[in-house]
Amino acid sequence: MDVHVRDLRYFAAVAEELSFTRAAERLHVSQPALSKQVRALERQLGHPLFERRARSVALTPQGAALLPAVRELIAGWTEAVRAARTAGPAESLAVGMQTAVGRDLQREVLGRFRERGWLISLRLVNWEDPTAGLAGGGVDAAFCWLPVPGVGAELTAKVLVREDRWVALPAGHRFAGRAEVDFAELLDEPFVALPRSAGPLREFWLGTAERGGREPVVGLEASSPEEVFEAVGAGLGVVLLAEGNARLYPRPDVVSVPVRGLAPCELALVWRADEGRRAVAEFAAAFREAPPAA
Amino acid sequence: MDVHVRDLRYFAAVAEELSFTRAAERLHVSQPALSKQVRALERQLGHPLFERRARSVALTPQGAALLPAVRELIAGWTEAVRAARTAGPAESLAVGMQTAVGRDLQREVLGRFRERGWLISLRLVNWEDPTAGLAGGGVDAAFCWLPVPGVGAELTAKVLVREDRWVALPAGHRFAGRAEVDFAELLDEPFVALPRSAGPLREFWLGTAERGGREPVVGLEASSPEEVFEAVGAGLGVVLLAEGNARLYPRPDVVSVPVRGLAPCELALVWRADEGRRAVAEFAAAFREAPPAA
DNA sequence: CTACAGCTATAACCGATAGCTATGGACGTC
DNA sequence: GACGTCCATAGCTATCGGTTATAGCTGTAG
Numbered sequence: 001m002d003v004h005v006r007d008l009r010y011f012a013a014v015a016e017e018l019s020f021t022r023a024a025e026r027l028h029v030s031q032p033a034l035s036k037q038v039r040a041l042e043r044q045l046g047h048p049l050f051e052r053r054a055r056s057v058a059l060t061p062q063g064a065a066l067l068p069a070v071r072e073l074i075a076g077w078t079e080a081v082r083a084a085r086t087a088g089p090a091e092s093l094a095v096g097m098q099t100a101v102g103r104d105l106q107r108e109v110l111g112r113f114r115e116r117g118w119l120i121s122l123r124l125v126n127w128e129d130p131t132a133g134l135a136g137g138g139v140d141a142a143f144c145w146l147p148v149p150g151v152g153a154e155l156t157a158k159v160l161v162r163e164d165r166w167v168a169l170p171a172g173h174r175f176a177g178r179a180e181v182d183f184a185e186l187l188d189e190p191f192v193a194l195p196r197s198a199g200p201l202r203e204f205w206l207g208t209a210e211r212g213g214r215e216p217v218v219g220l221e222a223s224s225p226e227e228v229f230e231a232v233g234a235g236l237g238v239v240l241l242a243e244g245n246a247r248l249y250p251r252p253d254v255v256s257v258p259v260r261g262l263a264p265c266e267l268a269l270v271w272r273a274d275e276g277r278r279a280v281a282e283f284a285a286a287f288r289e290a291p292p293a294a
Numbered sequence: 295m296d297v298h299v300r301d302l303r304y305f306a307a308v309a310e311e312l313s314f315t316r317a318a319e320r321l322h323v324s325q326p327a328l329s330k331q332v333r334a335l336e337r338q339l340g341h342p343l344f345e346r347r348a349r350s351v352a353l354t355p356q357g358a359a360l361l362p363a364v365r366e367l368i369a370g371w372t373e374a375v376r377a378a379r380t381a382g383p384a385e386s387l388a389v390g391m392q393t394a395v396g397r398d399l400q401r402e403v404l405g406r407f408r409e410r411g412w413l414i415s416l417r418l419v420n421w422e423d424p425t426a427g428l429a430g431g432g433v434d435a436a437f438c439w440l441p442v443p444g445v446g447a448e449l450t451a452k453v454l455v456r457e458d459r460w461v462a463l464p465a466g467h468r469f470a471g472r473a474e475v476d477f478a479e480l481l482d483e484p485f486v487a488l489p490r491s492a493g494p495l496r497e498f499w500l501g502t503a504e505r506g507g508r509e510p511v512v513g514l515e516a517s518s519p520e521e522v523f524e525a526v527g528a529g530l531g532v533v534l535l536a537e538g539n540a541r542l543y544p545r546p547d548v549v550s551v552p553v554r555g556l557a558p559c560e561l562a563l564v565w566r567a568d569e570g571r572r573a574v575a576e577f578a579a580a581f582r583e584a585p586p587a588a
Numbered sequence: 589c590t591a592c593a594g595c596t597a598t599a600a601c602c603g604a605t606a607g608c609t610a611t612g613g614a615c616g617t618c
Numbered sequence: 619g620a621c622g623t624c625c626a627t628a629g630c631t632a633t634c635g636g637t638t639a640t641a642g643c644t645g646t647a648g
Contacts, residue, residue, distance in 0.1 A: 001299075001371070001372060001375045001427075001430030001431050001432050002298065002299045002300040002303070002430070003298075003299050003371070004296065004297075004298045004299070004606095005296045005297050005298070005299070006296040006606095009296070019624080019625095020624075020625060020626095021623085021624060021625080029606095029607075029608095030607075030608060030609080031624080031625075031626095032607090032608080032609085032610095032625085032626075032627080032628095033606065033607055033608070035625060035626060035627090036606075036607090036626090036627090037606075037607095039626090040605090040606090044432075045375065045378065045379070045432070046379065046388050046415060046417055046432060046433070047378070047379060047382055047388075047415075052624095052625065052626090054614080054615055054616075054624095055615070055616065055623085055624080057624095057625090060382075061381045061382060062378045062379065062381050062382050063378075064381070065374075065377055065378045065381035066374060066375075066377075066378040066381075069370065069371070069373075069374030069377070069378075070374070072370065073367055073370060073371055073374070076363065076366070076367050076370070077295070077297065077363075077367055078295060079363075080360055080363030080364065080367065081295050081339060081360075083359055083360075083363065084339065084341070084356045084357075084359045084360040084363075085339070085340070085341060085356065087355045087356050087358070087359035087360075088341055088354075088355060088356050094340055121340060121341075123340055133295075136295030136296070137295050138295050138338075138339070138340060139340075298635095300635095313595080314595075314596060314597095315594080315595060315596080323635095323636075323637095324636075324637060324638080325595085325596075325597095326596085326597075326598080326599095326636090326637080326638085326639095327635070327636055327637075329596060329597060329598090330597085330598090330635080330636090331635075331636095333597085334634095334635095346595095346596065346597090348595095348643080348644055348645070349594080349595075349644070349645065351595095351596090490637095
């Protein structure tokens with residue numbers, strides 16, 4: 001009875017929300033996709049898991065019987081992954097990053113740990129996962145742009161850099177020559193967005209909070225820096241990015257300009273709050289925290 | 295860190311066999327498919343699970359750490375599926391079948407149990423799984439053609455019918471008018487075969503044991519009766535089938551003829567040897583066993 | 589030392605799957 | 619009775635898991 005753990009997560013989410021719509025939101029998938037997958041799971045099991053009634057969804061007896069086992073399986077797998085990783089050679093640490101971090105942040109620290117014989121494996125994860133692998137247990141720590149869902153609860157964050165947000169424009173854009181632009185001027189521009197599964201991060205880089213309720217125009221979605229700059233360079237849209245990243249990715253066909261009227265962005269090192277390994281704590285301690293915002 | 299339980303089975307199989315080739319055989323998939331899936335799993339985890347050396351495959355420390363957890367997860371899930379099914383209403387039984395069983399075998403018995411208020415859900419499973427869902431815990435009992443892997447060990451079988459094997463031919467075939475043919479005459483015919491994942495069942499219906507080592511010519515593979523008869527009717531090959539099934543599926547473009555020189559085939563009711571539910575025992579007891587072979 | 593045999597990895601291809609958007613249909617609510 | 623909410627269906631596309639064919643490595647036999 002092979003099953004995809006993803007489908008079990010889906011089932012658990014619906015069981016907890018008792019609503020397909022809300023569960024779909026939580027899972028960052030569309031409601032039909034969720035509906036279909038759950039139906040497929042029911043078909044595979046040979047019995048329904050939910051009773052879909054007028055204004056409510058309820059677990060069937062079979063669903064109720066399955067739920068705890070599903071939770072256990074998911075937790076068990078997550079734990080097993082973590083245990084397997086730490087079974088590797090001596091002091092080894094898996095560190096996730098979403099984009100090139102640069103800024104000489106990690107170079108020195110990583111170098112120092114490598115010299116001491118630690119095995120630091122950097123894992124470039126794409127933007128589908130705003131925790132860069134932390135949530136699923138894939139990494140021990142990650143460089144993330146805030147906001148990261150779970151920080152303050154099961155995750156701890158240490159802000160390393162606080163920067164203004166700039167906008168990347170195609171070289172021929174009418175703002176390309178400006179010394180800076182006001183965010184209000186950009187509201188009608190088509191934006192290049194992160195994938196919807198990136199959750200709050202997508203909203204943050206669309207500047208949703210600063211739009212005063214006006215829907216952003218999403219030109220297209222991109223899930224890697226290359227794709228983003230390709231799209232911007234081709235004139236398909238503009239995109240917000242951190243000042244440091246604007247310098248980190250110089251391209252002839254893209255121009256970056258500071259934006260007024262936006263909260264700054266924060267790059268943080270994130271790790272699990274219940275992390276027990278001394279190595280992780282030591283790694284985190286090796287970074288200097290950015291001074292609090294002005 | 296979503297994962298497909300199938301991939302965990304694959305990992306466990308390789309870990310047990312310490313050979314991709316043998317594990318692939320055991321899993322009834324091709325060796326490259328297995329290789330690829332395991333590599334993908336390793337990539338997802340971010341560390342290798344096996345050391346591939348000259349003439350041997352060995353678990354890495356991480357692989358060794360993961361193995362017991364994986365075994366446990368698979369066992370736990372299988373058990374959970376079974377528990378969920380039995381959490382359904384009162385006396386309910388999931389029964390698998392691979393083809394229409396017919397022969398008035400189940401009609402009377404199923405009817406009797408239904409009248410007593412039991413909920414018998416028949417599940418038509420395809421030939422990919424020779425245990426018709428028993429192995430994965432998807433059903434409580436199944437009508438299967440022998441041989442079924444596991445019978446005698448974790449599965450118990452009760453032979454219900456023993457029949458001669460016939461051959462289905464396209465209507466225009468040179469043997470179509472015969473009263474019977476000798477299997478030796480069929481050795482060079484292209485055969486319609488079950489999918490390779492059907493395991494020993496595929497061999498049985500190709501008559502491999504009676505070919506004296508000569509490789510069968512497989513015209514094409516089919517995974518449902520409709521496909522098989524479509525293929526035979528179209529002249530793409532011939533196929534062995536049970537005498538009873540030859541009568542069960544009358545088609546104008548297909549002719550069936552008895553075959554000499556083949557062991558008979560056996561249709562059995564199969565259930566788990568460690569089955570604890572009274573309902574299953576009672577269900578099994580309701581069928582008459584076929585007299586032992588002559 | 590060359591040829592062969594056994595084993596894993598790669599390539600090219602193909603059908604099934606999981607995702608999306610748009611839309612339909614059922615049922616409370618106002 | 620119109621509307622809003624929520625789940626299901628339809629139609630489409632990209633990715634994935636499978637296949638066969640073949641390459642590459644390595645120990646063994648002649």
